[in-house]
Amino acid sequence: MNTESLGAIFLNACLVNNFVLAYFLGICPFLGVSGKMETATKMGAAVMFVMLISSMCAYGIHAFLVAIDAPFLQLISYIVVIASTVQLVEMFIKKMSPSLFKSLGIFLPLITTNCAILGVALFQTNKEYGFLESIVYALGAGAGFTLALVLIAGLREQLNFADVPKISKGTALTLFIAGILSLCFMGFAGLGA
Template sequence: MNTESLGTIFLNASLVNNFVLAYFLGICPFLGVSGKMETATKMGGAVMFVMLISSVCAYGIHAFLVVIDAPYLQLISYIVVIASTVQLVEMFIKKMSPALFQSLGIFLPLITTNCAILGVALFQTNKGYGLLESVVYALGAGVGFTLALVLIAGLRERLTFAEVPSISKGTALTLFIAGILSLCFMGFAGLGA
């Protein structure tokens, strides 16, 4: 059983140990969907929802696998839950907002392979979190993921109007910004003590 407070768990997951900017998990949607603020926020919401559902399911699956003494099925079970949840989210977005479905493109089904979501399930299990702690951890990780997406999307939108040397346009500038954001988030490391 873990003795951290819920606030500490949330802050650690969202700021101190941000999955994108500290662990470098989920870089594909971070770089691919962060061109526009609107798309970034909606992708962040979709990832947060999948993280929450996967976290609750991972807690239940882990408890069940411990009872039947089959912990070797943990990883494959988590992957199946994540893939199923992403399919539900994809069908919901396609039905409710075809424009958003088009703007997210290939990155929506790629949530299935987003290692940040699998990381949440595995990290919460390894830390021995209970159900409420797991939900708070997943919510914090989702907020941190969305925050990283929104920050880089805002910077990229602003830089479309700036005069940037041709040598650093495009991907080079995006990676440079991501590196600076990562360094900024390293400043939160003191909060984790």
Template sequence: MNDESLPTIFINACLVNNFVLAYFLGICPFLGVSGKRDTAVRMGAAVTFVMLVASMAAYGIHALLTWANAPYLELIAFIAVIASTVQLVEMFIKKVSRPLFEALGIFLPLITTNCAILAVALFQTNKGYGFLQALVFALGAGLGFTLALFLISGLREKLELADTPEMVRGTVVALVLAGILSVCFMGFAGLFT
């Protein structure tokens, strides 16, 4: 078991090694669903939930497959758990909030292929986290993902009101903003190592 403290794990996952702004994982929903703040926060909540479930399942799967001496099956098992969890989240959101389901559109089922979620399972396994450490890591990563979505969505909403040249509107300005946010988050590097 890893001996890192829980606050250190949380801050590292959320700020220092933010999955979107430091590792550039989960860029598809970061750019695709970050047009409005409320949609970005809801997508972040869905991703955080899937990360937590995937983290719990990954801990159990790793323990079981290590016991069975079959670690080569971990990746496929992680992917199956993530896909199943996303299907449940998609059905839940469709039932509870049809407008949110339509606002998230194709990006909701794409959570299945969100590399940030698979990275949570793989990173926690490689770092040798215990169960509680793995949950804190997943929560930090999910909240960091939500924070990145919220920040970029707020900036994009403000830019809609600005008089920007036609050639930099849309994806170009979103990528420039993502780069600036990434550089800002580099300021957290070395905070907890």
């Protein structure tokens, strides 16, 4: 059982060990959906929801697999839960907001293969978090993922109005900004002590 406070778990997952900017997990949607603030915010909310549901299920699955002495099934079980949750989110978004469904495009089903979501499930298991700690960890990781998406989307929208040399336009500039953001988030490492 872990002895960290819930606030420390949240801050650690959100800022100190941000899944995108510190662990470099979930880079595909980070680069692909961060062109517009609105799309980035909604993608962040979808990923946070999937992280939360997957985290709760992963806690139960882990307890069950340990009880029946079959922890080797952990990874495949997590993947099945994540894929199922993403399918539910995809159907919900398609029904409630067809325009958002179109704007997210291929990145919505790719949440299934988003390594940040699988990382949350595996990291919380390895850290031996309890149920409430797992929920807080997933919320912190989701908030950090959303924060990273919103930050890069805001910067990319502002750069549309800037005079940028041709050689650094597009993906090169986005990666450069992502690197600077990652360095900025390293400054939060002192909070995790």
